[in-house]
Amino acid sequence: MYYGLKNKAGRDFVIVILVFCGLSTVAVGLRLVSKRMKRLPLQLDDYLILISLMCVYCSVGICTASVTRGGVGNHFGLVVPLADLKYTLKLLIPLQGLYGIGLGCVKTSLMVLYLRIFGTTKKFRITIYVAMVIVWGWAFSIVIEAFLLCRPCELGPDRHTGSSMGAIASNWDPTIPGKCGNRNAAFVAAGALNMLTDIMVLLLPVPHIWSLQLQVGRKVGLLATFGLGIFVSAISIIRMKFLLSLNLADATFSLPDPFMWSVVEPELAVIAACIPLMRPFFTKVARPWFGGSSSRGTKNSRNGLNSDGTKKQFSRLNDSNASKNNDYALETIGGGRMNKVSSEANGYTVGVEGGKPYRIYEDGRSKTGIEESVQTLEDSDSGKSNIKIVGRGALPGGIRVQTEYSVE
Template identity: 30%
Template sequence: MALSLSTNIAIVCAVFIALPIIAVVLRFWARAVRHSGLSADDYLILPGLLFSVALSINNIVAVALGNLGGHIHMDDAGNIVFDDTLTIFLQTEFATQLLSILSLVFTKLSIVVFYRRIFKGKTFSLISSVLLGAVAAWGVAFFFATLFECMPIPMVWKTLFGTPDHQAVCYNYLPMFWATAISNMVMDTAILAVPIPFVWRLHMPRRQKVAVSAIFLLGAFVVGISIARIYFFFLSSDSYANAMDITVNIAPTLYWTVIEAAVAVVSACLPTLRPLFTGISLDALQDFASKFSLRSGNKSSASFRSNQGTATSNSHSNNNKWHLSFPNHSASSSAKIVNRVEAVRSPSAEEALLELQDQPGGIIVSKAIHQQRSDA
């Protein structure tokens, strides 16, 4: 049996409470593994996480008490019933707008500050400073534009959009919603694109450049979600303007807002998690396979020498039938294999990437085999 829209929204919100929490916990665990203190970007991600979780909880409340995902209540004459349920829905919808802006702005600031920690240089410092200013200005402008959409503020949930009472004290904030969503997508795209040219200017193998770029480009999921949110807002804008069945028609916009904030937090944490996986790599597996092969080779060599000694003994006992001749150094020979492995690990992407210029990276492995022979 198919689940109702309300149930699906509640499940989505529950999942996207857990995911950003797990991501941030792993981020701080990675810092502990490296025995490094916390930086400004780590502190900035905490309010981003807090507001993201609050956003999900707020929408669960909207489902439970505000009939989010259910049809709006109407009387026998077909008029909307302005009851406590609709009031709670309007309150939680208003809170969703504010919480999403707060979560996104702190998450964006965390990402840009993280960039500033790993990339150096005047050019990048200037670009990142402009980004920081743009993100901060975006957050302040749209937060207060949303907060004061009605004066006094409680008229947001005491009147319904499109009614004369609402129009008397509130501005038409549909254009502001469009401006918020589109500018948010543009800013995400800019933040996503900024580090890529700097990564490809580093002196390190192409394979590492691709890997590091891929980590940063995982943030493209956020851009995709922003586009999805704009699309669903476009679909619901007519019903929103007409105030008809608003609790159903704008539901996709609201839960895509939840997903966007949560995925933004997860994406901000992904580049910092490499220390947790440094021991799991193709090089490590190859090194293990090399050691295993050497052990097998030593065992085979020992077995061969043992069989050779047995054959020599048997030949002496049967010298009336067989005459074996050996070189003058017929005494035993022994081989000593010395395996020397030197590994140099390059700094991870989470560390200062520009330092890789002096350490081209990779795993450098050298093996030396020495053979010693002694005559009896």
């Protein structure tokens, strides 16, 4: 029977998981874009995140099918027949497996990243490997639990319960006599272990981040970035709450919330694992918006331009504090006119242009080609300065300032 999305509970559940599926896809996309911007190849942690994203896609497809074909959100017996209940319970098994594998890949991806960044000591590497074993032990227990929770009674070959397929079928066919474990308790135990592994993975990099030679604010920022998974642990607690309220006597009606949180949790885990690696993208995007004129100046300087877009003349030296240092003149190397360098008592200003001195009189007349004799400049305190500047603008004693540039 086809139910579509007519039921509000089922429709809302599908909309939520689709929205977060889109967000997790965007997060992975930005992670890969950031990698490309840094010209870095895809590494093991990236491939693990991609596997997790594939698990999310499959989970979204399964949950959508459980609503449109399995009747999730409707009451069993009143609307949903037994055949559709079996169909929904069948979908529950692969959904559990995808939940465990998807979260296992996300946590392993983070640990591989920690290993690459902080894995300089043997002790830390061993700690990471032990944590990986614990995480995958939990993930495989989720998969095994999905198949072994129910065990059929031995009724003979007429009911086909003696075969392995009959044993598996008892997990979704309530008409097969048998014994099932407490599903609610099993789900809650798995959720509690999941939360413990979350905390374990989040705490792994804390000592190493705190020992970095950085300001306290930056350390806190790094811890917050890597600690976003704490929100995923909060979702795990919410999921356990709804699993405790699961009513298997009317499974199709009570499954929307447990299904939704079982898919949203891996989706948020993928997003949290990608955020620490998005910095190159956000730095490039945010700089034009929040960098102001300094960001534009930085960009222009890399292109050989001034902040106003004019061509930068690296050979020109300009002493902007001439009025504060007794008007010491600087010599231009590649041409160009300097600012005012000294005030003469007889009404003209001395400067250097193209390596040659020049005068600018108060009436605007200029005279170049001044003899390169020693000039005595005015001193504001004594009238005569003991500091003498030769015509070419060099200080007595032939002091030369040289700046070296290297282009990488």
